[in-house]
Amino acid sequence: MAATSVVFRKFDGAVKPTELVEQIWEAELQRRACVARGASEEEGISLPLLPSQATTQDAASKTPKGASTPGGTKSTKKKAKEITVTFHSEVRANVPQATPEMQKLVEQAKDLFAEEFEEEFASQVSKKGGYRLTLMADEAGDLCSFIMYKTNPSEKCLSIAHVAVPSTKRRLGYGRRIMRWLIQYAKKQPRSQIAFLALSSMPGSIKFHQSLGFKKSGNKLTKKEDEPVKEKDIEYAEGQVYMTYPIKGGKR
Structure with a gap:
């Protein structure tokens, strides 16, 4: 695994990771999970976009609150x-x-x-x-x-x-x-x-x-x-x- 440099920024006197770092870490956790089950490192993993690369389509693609999902949930099943x-x-x-x-x-x-x-x-x-x-x-x-x-x-x-x-x-x-x-x-x-x-x-x-x-x-x-x-x-x-x-x- 290649070394990854992590950048922190000062915020209100405390050292906190940027949102981008958090996204990269989440992707790394996904990669490790894939490796653990014998899958290739590329399987099902997409690195997060930089803030400047994000589009309004990303926000629109989120599942609206209360929308049904495959298989349904207790809240979406009709009595x-x-x-x-x-x-x-x-x-x-x-x-x-x-x-x-x-x-x-x-x-x-x-x-x-x-x-x-x-x-x-x-x-x-x-x-x-x-x-x-x-x-x-x-x-x-x-x-x-x-x-x-x-x-x-x-x-x-x-x-x-x-x-x-x-x-x-x-x-x-x-x-x-x-x-x-x-x-x-x-x-x-x-x-x-x-x-x-x-x-x-x-x-x-x-x-x-x-x-x-x-x-x-x-x-x-x-x-x-x-x-x-x-x-x-x-x-x-x-x-x-x-x-x-x-x-x-x-x-x-």
């Missing part, structure tokens, strides 16, 4: 509540869809279901399975989340079976938004048919469901018959908790 979404309820997923856009949305839901759950998608949304499917899509027509549920009028219960959000859209509020949609849907139904919502929560989701208004319960509906059973008869997965949401308003 679910800021994005216009469309809810497609009562989707019959086992039949060809009326439009290519809806067919794409259903296929995305099928793929997501296969990634997250062990059950068979087609059997869940069949007439025999009895579960209803609601899809939530963004402005581009891509899936943001889906929810599967069924109603049991004899028990006045709406039972939630599955909720899922694509991995690229998680932690943005889409799961909460579709849950709130279903709660509002339930409140619009006659109380003679739906008096509460019910679901089975794993440990990591308990606080999330509690924040929506769900509470732990000692009873549970069986998966096949949708008949209430006692706590001692329930076979939970490890840490699994049965939770309910009582509807206080709505139609009578």
Whole structure:
């Protein structure tokens, strides 16, 4: 390495390096980093311009405050509540869809279901399975989340079976938004048919469901018959908790 002379200037009685020296030192640090990883000294390094060589273009090329960068940041990502979404309820997923856009949305839901759950998608949304499917899509027509549920009028219960959000859209509020949609849907139904919502929560989701208004319960509906059973008869997965949401308003 060739010797480098460093020039200092006096400023208010203290010795400080000039701005140019600081830029040269930054370039030297870059050079050393390249050498350390086996790259040539010229790779990706540009020496700083002298002040007289700087142009107004340099200043204009700086990223404006708040501008997005590749990959985005927390501050540039839009939350679910800021994005216009469309809810497609009562989707019959086992039949060809009326439009290519809806067919794409259903296929995305099928793929997501296969990634997250062990059950068979087609059997869940069949007439025999009895579960209803609601899809939530963004402005581009891509899936943001889906929810599967069924109603049991004899028990006045709406039972939630599955909720899922694509991995690229998680932690943005889409799961909460579709849950709130279903709660509002339930409140619009006659109380003679739906008096509460019910679901089975794993440990990591308990606080999330509690924040929506769900509470732990000692009873549970069986998966096949949708008949209430006692706590001692329930076979939970490890840490699994049965939770309910009582509807206080709505139609009578």
